Amino acid sequence: MKTSRRHFLMLSVGVSSSLMLSRAAFADTANALSEADPKAQAVGYKEDAAKVDKAKFPGYAAGQTCANCSLFQGKPTDAYGGCTLFGDKQVAGRGWCNSYSNM
Incomplete structure (x- = not known):
């Protein structure tokens, strides 16, 4: 199965935003x-x-x-x-x- 460029970009944005949200939540209590x-x-x-x-x-x-x-x-x-x-x-x-x- 070939992954389209658009699908790859949408998946990348979704994963990176999830990581940023979890990092922000951790930062609240880390400090x-x-x-x-x-x-x-x-x-x-x-x-x-x-x-x-x-x-x-x-x-x-x-x-x-x-x-x-x-x-x-x-x-x-x-x-x-x-x-x-x-x-x-x-x-x-x-x-x-x-x-x-x-x-």
Whole structure:
């Protein structure tokens, strides 16, 4: 069976776009900030805002997450995004830290 040039090109585009999408999904978590990171510990970063110690961080209020913080560099719907505090590290959109700001 001979493969036409058009079929080959369509197949190549499909395969390459699949690889790029899976790579982008992996990149979200590959550079994720760890709660064990010294910078994260310094500001009380938690990947899940529901796990914030309210006694230790009385400034925390329900509904505060990285996704709605003014320092978050992503869309509010992003699972992970950049943060001006942590350079090239990605923070969880559902996360929280003591530097939360909604201004």
